[in-house]
Amino acid sequence: MKQKTITLFDFVEGKSVQISREIARIEGDPNGPNLVFIGGMHGNEPTGVLALHRVMNELKPLQPLLKGNVYALSGNLNALERGERFIVKDLNRVWQPDMVERAKKRDYQPSEIINEVEEQIELWGYIDELMNNRKGKFIFVDLHTTSVKSVPFITMSDTIMNRGFARRIPVPVVIGIEEYLQEPLLSYVNDLGCISMAFEGGQHNDPESVRNHEAMIWLSLVTSKVIKKIEVPKFRKNYHHLMHSAEGNHKVFAINYRQNIEPHETFEMIPGFGNFQSIKANQLLAKLDGQPVLSPQKGLIFMPLYQKLGNDGFFIIEKIAKFWLGVSFIFRKLSLYRILRFLPGVKPFMETDHIMVVNTAIAKWYSKEILNLMGYRRKKKKGDITLYIRRKYDFKGPG
Ligand SMILES: [Zn+2]
Structure with missing residues (x-):
């Protein structure tokens, strides 16, 4: 060729x-x-x-x-x-x-x-x-x-x-x-x-x-x-x-929040924010269709959008303590994800622990953190129901 x-x-x-x-x-x-x-x-x-x-x-x-x-x-x-x-x-x-x-x-x-x-x-x-x-x-x-x-x-x-x-x-x-x-x-x-x-x-x-x-x-x-x-x-x-x-x-950071921009919306970031800059709750971050966008929580701002194209306005990230990284390592090593099905609002899909169906109306406060900690990632969300999938290869690859 x-x-x-x-x-x-x-x-x-x-x-x-x-x-x-x-x-x-x-x-x-x-x-x-x-x-x-x-x-x-x-x-x-x-x-x-x-x-x-x-x-x-x-x-x-x-x-x-x-x-x-x-x-x-x-x-x-x-x-x-x-x-x-x-x-x-x-x-x-x-x-x-x-x-x-x-x-x-x-x-x-x-x-x-x-x-x-x-x-x-x-x-x-x-x-x-x-x-x-x-x-x-x-x-x-x-x-x-x-x-x-x-x-x-x-x-x-x-x-x-x-x-x-x-x-x-x-x-x-x-x-x-x-x-x-x-x-x-x-x-x-x-x-x-x-x-x-x-x-x-x-x-x-x-x-x-x-x-x-x-x-x-x-x-x-x-x-x-x-x-x-x-x-x-x-x-x-x-x-x-x-x-x-x-x-x-x-340090290791997790994403807590994403500011969405719909195609018909006009988004304008307030000038001067740098990547990984600390922000306070309720701080003015941007304007969406002329309306102020305030930070919903404290954390660090990540990937603020200063170019025309894109539908991610900004993300808010938070440091994960070393302690939690260690805990999640041990949980995964021990395959403790098997206990997830006993949490209220969480049930395995078709009896396999590979996919979890989470009712976020019930499991609102802990579901994302715990599932992420156990090596699951959010795949689909519809109304109150969110599907999480466990990564097949965590500690090592195939073979
Ligand atoms: Zn790129």
Whole structure:
């Protein structure tokens, strides 16, 4: 297959670089771990791609030392070329299992073939081929940036496997966002039993974001045991760079609240809010159709929307105490989710503990926290009834 190649401008080096779907493929051990990086899933976020291009060039001479395999891929190539988030559809919102199945079989009407369908077919074709031919475990790191100025951070599903990986990266970790985002690639591969996380390196097009992504790539290579720490040039420098960029914040946060924006509504954030900034209850945060939006609770503001596009106005997050992280680890280790069915308002669906049906009118005050703690995620909500699904792979992947 002839690969499409685009030209991106590396604004840190001040020169043009050629980028294809496969930015690099560096293999050291067919039975070792497989680390897959994706950059530019959103076309207006080129810094991850630029960082991958740079680090892979430095990694190539170290190939004989690799104990695993590295695949650096670009996401939405055509959108990257134009510098836009997407062409027709957000490529990071199309990964429900039946859509991946269709991409595999190329099962489309001619009228359905839009740019992102072609990108998905090619991207998944590449990953699927790897997964069928590599024995080792898979780790996915998806590199993004934000419209708002921010310290670097990780978002991920709260599995014990993901926690183990993220613990070694010195940036804040936000869990539970997949309950709000529609079908990102990372949720899909997480459900296949892979370790997966998104790394938000800073603001779009900020040279500092390139640097943060570079540090994250090196740390991921070591954390996934693809290369030993001592073999990595300037490991400590990269580690400290990320730690300083994150201002020493290596806490875990959960999302408590999301401000929705309907398509017909006009949303305007009050200027000056930064990511992870503390807010008080009843503080004025935004205007929705000209009406004041007050904070329903105290916490930290997360991803305030200062661009035109989007239906998430802002999130409110709260730190999870280490104590509760420990408790949930033990609860899951002991499979204590089996006692959930004895809580008022909670019952298993068709007698399986895999899916819980929660009547939030009865279990209003504790349901979400307890189910999240036990490794469930909210899947569907209709009126007072909410469905929670337990993640299949928590401590380890299949096989
Ligand atoms: Zn993004």
